[in-house]
Amino acid sequence: MLSFFMEKVIIVGSGCAGLTAAIYAARANLSPLVLEGRQPGGQLSTTTLVENYPGFPEGIDGPELILNMHKQAETFGARFTYAEVTDFDGGSKHVRIKADDEWLDTQALIIASGASARYLGLENEEKLIGHGLTSCATCDGAFYKNVPVCVVGGGDSAAEESLFLTRFASKVYLIHRRDKMRASVIMQERVFANKKIEPIWNTVVTKYIPDEKGEMRAVRLRNVETNEERELDVACVFVAIGHDPNTKAYRGKLDMDADGYLIAKNLVESKYPGVFIAGDVADRVYKQAVTAAGMGCAAAMEAERYLSKLEPHS
Ligand code: NAP
Numbered sequence: 001m002l003s004f005f006m007e008k009v010i011i012v013g014s015g016c017a018g019l020t021a022a023i024y025a026a027r028a029n030l031s032p033l034v035l036e037g038r039q040p041g042g043q044l045s046t047t048t049l050v051e052n053y054p055g056f057p058e059g060i061d062g063p064e065l066i067l068n069m070h071k072q073a074e075t076f077g078a079r080f081t082y083a084e085v086t087d088f089d090g091g092s093k094h095v096r097i098k099a100d101d102e103w104l105d106t107q108a109l110i111i112a113s114g115a116s117a118r119y120l121g122l123e124n125e126e127k128l129i130g131h132g133l134t135s136c137a138t139c140d141g142a143f144y145k146n147v148p149v150c151v152v153g154g155g156d157s158a159a160e161e162s163l164f165l166t167r168f169a170s171k172v173y174l175i176h177r178r179d180k181m182r183a184s185v186i187m188q189e190r191v192f193a194n195k196k197i198e199p200i201w202n203t204v205v206t207k208y209i210p211d212e213k214g215e216m217r218a219v220r221l222r223n224v225e226t227n228e229e230r231e232l233d234v235a236c237v238f239v240a241i242g243h244d245p246n247t248k249a250y251r252g253k254l255d256m257d258a259d260g261y262l263i264a265k266n267l268v269e270s271k272y273p274g275v276f277i278a279g280d281v282a283d284r285v286y287k288q289a290v291t292a293a294g295m296g297c298a299a300a301m302e303a304e305r306y307l308s309k310l311e312p313h314s
Contacts, residue, residue: 007033007106009303010097011078012085013246015042016289017279018112019069020296021303025110026076028304033106034073035083035099037246041066042114043280044289046136048164053289062138065289085113085249090272098249107310108303111250111262111270112278112296115243115287120152120205128208132216132236137161144236146170150219152205153240154178159187161240166196173232174199177224200232208237245281259284268299276302 009025009032011018018034025032044050047062056065074080087098094105117135119125125133134140137151141164149169151162154176165172174191179201181188191197200221207220209231218233247260254270254277255263262282264270270277276299279292 006094007104008307009033009108009110009300010035010095010104010106011110011112012097013037013042013112013114013279013281014040014070014080015112015114015279015292016044016066016069017114017281017292017296017299018042018110019066019073020293021110021112021278021300022073022078022296023069023076024297024300025303026073026078028300029077030304030307031077031079032110032300033104034078034080035085035097036080037082037084037113039114039116040082041070043243046138048138048160050289062289088249088253090253090270090275095272095274108274108276108306110276110278110296110299110303111254111281112292112299113246113249113281114292115245115280117239118242118244119239120241122205122208124208124210127214128210128216131210131214132234133208133239134236135239137164137238137240140236140238141165141168144169147235148173148233149236149238150175150200150205150232150234151238151240152176153242154181154183155240155242156183156187157242158240159183159191161238162197163187163190163194165238166194169196172197173234175203175205175219175221176201177204178202205237243280243287245284247281257284268295268302274303274306276300 009030011034014036044062044066049059051059083099089096095109148171150173202225205219209218211217245261261284264277264282268276278295278299
């Protein structure tokens with residue numbers, strides 16, 4: 001149930017940025033309302049071991065890290081509800097946000113709606129998602145035991161997913177459109193050291209080939225250097241080619257770049273007073289859990305400052 005009252009702080013998104021903002025805002029006694037979107041917990045909830053979040057020398061599983069942040073925010077009084085944000089109005093007296101067809105008024109808003117996995121845009125994509133096509137190895141990897149699978153991409157996500165999938169699959173083909181990975185050196189070293197992973201360089205997937213039951217059976221590949229085409233048998237395609245920011249609701253209303261990333265000034269400020277921005281929704285460079293958390297913290301502190309100026313005696 002959504003509140004009909006004027007909220008002090010609404011936070012859109014419950015990934016690392018949104019939850020950190022919720023911890024800070026709740027600890028400042030602002031009782032923030034967190035709107036969890038289509039992917040509660042954000043990208044960390046679908047990842048495996050996080051080795052670079054400070055404070056966990058042995059690493060920590062992404063879902064556990066997120067659950068801890070969620071609990072921490074709740075402990076201080078953050079409230080959570082599931083709602084999809086579809087529209088925004090920052091120009092009237094109060095900031096308004098449309099969540100599940102209902103307009104909510106709030107004094108301050110923190111947009112931390114993150115980014116969603118990108119797919120290749122090939123024929124039958126929608127139909128095949130969940131039938132041998134996915135962007136989440138952690139969610140679906142265990143379904144593909146002792147069968148060949150492929151991962152598409154050359155970044156840290158592709159490296160991480162490939163390594164994770166070697167626990168289950170008989171073979172992991174890593175299909176990358178160039179001949180060099182973009183992933184960090186440590187991840188590349190692990191990929192190249194793993195005998196179950198076979199990189200296929202300079203190659204793109206041009207077609208998904210389902211079986212008669214509509215499950216993925218193979219992919220058609222094209223070498224971008226030679227234009228040579230071939231078919232590769234795989235039971236599942238794991239797409240790890242990056243993310244698109246979740247900013248549809250703010251199109252034409254907040255400043256964004258050509259790819260839809262929100263443009264923040266002074267790290268977390270939008271063009272509207274009381275509207276702040278945090279995390280991957282505005283970060284096309286670093287996209288790390290720790291940078292998202294840092295922006296979430298800054299956004300909540302700015303929201304607190306903004307509110308205290310509105311109500312100097314409260
Ligand atoms: P990314 O770094 O943007 O890499 C995306 C990869 O997909 C690139 O190799 C890119 O190729 C490829 N690609 C993009 N569009 C494509 C298309 N249409 N067809 C085929 N290939 C395509 O994304 P990411 O791997 O999701 O990582 C995002 C951020 O999260 C990064 O900052 C990364 O460091 C971080 N991350 C860190 C960890 C970790 O530290 N353990 C784990 C996961 C993610 P090109 O290289 O040719 O551009």
